[in-house]
Amino acid sequence: MTVAIDTELALLVDTGTAWTKAGVIGRVRGRWRLVAHAAQPTAWGEEELMRRLVEQLAASSDPRLTGRFNELLARATRVECRTPPRAARLAVVAVSRELSGSAARRAAEAAGWHVTEMVTFDDGRTLAERVALLQSLEVDAWLVAGGFDDARSARALEAAALVAAARRPGGPPVVWAGSSELAQEVRGLFEKGAATAVANPRPDARGEEPAGLRTHLQALLRQTVGPEDEERLTPVALPRAIGALAAATGFRVLAVDVGATTAMRVLAEPDGTTESRVHARGGLAGATLLPGAPGRVVRIDVDAGDEAAVADLLHNLHARPASLPQTVEELAATHAAARLLLGSLVEDGTGGSLDLLIGAGRVIAAAPHPAQAMRMLLDGVRPVGVTQIAVDGGALLGPLGSLTDAEISEGLALLADDLLIPLGTAVVCRGGEAGRVAMRVTVHRAGWPAHGPVEVRTGQVQVVPLPRGQEAELTIEPANGVTLGGVRRSPRITATATGGTVGVVLDARGVPIGLPRRADDRRAVVAGWRDALMREAPPGAERVA
């Protein structure tokens, strides 16, 4: 790779809470390419980061530039985004745990808040315990919810009174997300301007409408953690980049980013509109908080070691989020934990099939083997249908999203070849009878004889190699009772698959993945899936498990 002597450079930096990723973009033979990339613990600092980038540039660039890289990087256009260094803390006070409380909590977590405490009238605490707990909290905002919109709930008003009793005058803002009938009364419990009423996420008994509350909480979060340069915050920048990518490609795109401390999902429609959620404790450090996490990790990964060791590891990920797995067991357990985190990130579904699934964050994007990244994304997200899978290997999407709309589109176009690392295409089906053929897939590649039909049995995963840059037409024949997500109008479905470092993955393991009950059987099956994805195979041959 060569940098022209009169090259201009751009420096794209994504500063996370634990790791900082930086890429240098330069003109190479008339095209903008990623010419250097470095990732390091954020605590190592800028100077070390620049040193690494200069080393890489010196090794790969025109020798006439030797000695000038520091200067070139110093005047390079710097494009950056950052994860807020600390999670914003919020307390939820609601009437009931299952209705108003859970709706409020979900909306708050989806907006990126760390819910430090939830108090409800059915939480088993006494009144004294509730008040004492709330009076001891240190939070950045209070969220109060309860009551349907057409009713004056005395309990909902009492919930607001609890906050009024526990909050210092002039303290953090209060968000009232309860009965609209009570909004004025609740505002009157606090000093002027302290409380804001927003749309009730549980307006009636029929269902939830959390969008209004989530939007308000997202705006409040940005004011709380980074009011100065909002557009540079990753929770703002990444959705903008994904939205632009969806609009440019006409794809329905889901991006999932599992960081050291936080996790984020962005769902973008083909028109560029996005819906994003940030889970403040959804990153690897938060894996220890998942219910029964060590047991679940051991259950889904045969290489993770014993449950006690996994429990220790998950705590240590929390204690030292910037450290790296050095043993095979720790890597396997970390990847399994990431799969669990991805599962909880998309637990309420993606609202239909996806065209493109992007994995971001070090644990996915920097997985030692592309098949490991593929496995995390497939097992965690379970994208039913035919979906292109890629990773944001250079961590470029976040920084790009901090640019203006026009610049984002231009950046996406200029960096087309380096923006994403394609892993391949996944065909994931749901349903079918155990041991029976779930789908038959024939792969047609221009200039090659048709490959298949490949029979994929329920519970199996198979890989057909298809290199990066190549396309293939797939003819998929799902068996009776098997679906690829969409409405089925014909016994055959055709779709286009794009290649990648893994290939075409034919996945009939179900949604959610069905695992044998007996431990020995389970270990054998899980090991088979791992081997099918990891095994190197000559082009044209499928790998079966």
Added chain:
Amino acid sequence: MSSVIHTVRLPVGSMPAVKVGARVQPEDVLATRRPPTDGVTLQVAAPLRLPASEASECLMVRAGATLKRGEVIARDAAGHEVIVPEACLFLGYDPDHGTALLSPLGEEEPILGHVRGKVARLAPSAIDVRVAGAVLVGVAGSGAAVHGRLRVSVDDATDELRAGAIDSDATGRIVVGGSRASAETLTRARAMGVAGVVLGGVLDKDLRDFEATQKRRREVGGGGGDFSIVLLEGYGKIGMDPGVFGWLRGHDGKMVSLFGDTARLYVYDADEPPTRRLLATPGDRVVGTRRPYAGAGGRLVRILAGQHVVSSGVSARAGLVRFEDGRTGIVPLANLEATEVPAGG
């Protein structure tokens, strides 16, 4: 002699009992508060002879307010009043029954600082105390704040703290162990009146078993003082950094305060402990933070050029480390922390 600031958080409703500049001991009361007690109802509509739904118009205070004993909670147009019989929080009015929900304030409770030092700052939400000494910050912990004299109960930083090392001399002490302590050892320590334990690591399973035992004990009414645990390196069988262990040994017998919830150990009248730096350079003394070298001390011999693929398959900048236990290994730099002994230490 170094000094550090310890912050004592004050819940809403607390009243400071000290002034800036005051010298305080661990058992001194820094503030007091009257905690809310369980709710009681107070008739409002009936004394005013009004329908329950109309009496709300007569309320003089808003929900959430703190009321003093004898304060008027409601007054009608004719001047009839309803007063609260004791200091309380007013939490709401029930328009169906015409009653007010109150949470009377209980007996005054002390808020202890658990540290020895000088009050440096008073704020409504916190009191800062300057502590003459040093603080060690661990990676995890559990339990309430405790204080006592330091007692090093193992010979080496990698030794496991055994139940046999907990004897009657350990009562009231903060015991320093090595690489781990089993649930049985922790239970014995608690039973022998040990105030707290400082370890390099502990198995999550042991800690959970111990906490379950303590929970059962509380449920059956077992008393006893507070107990606190702080881990300096991480979870698992992880030896303590020999440098830190040596420093603790040098302060054996000194008064310390241990805060499990924030994983802090204050050692009074102590010089600064060895510190950690995240980016190690060749020649540095380092400590590993992840398996298989977690807690092991050694010397970073050199940093390998470019990226190195370690046994997990992860590609990272790595260095060659000669460990003090005789092992030599290539370790990602992200898994090493350089230890530095402060000048004069």
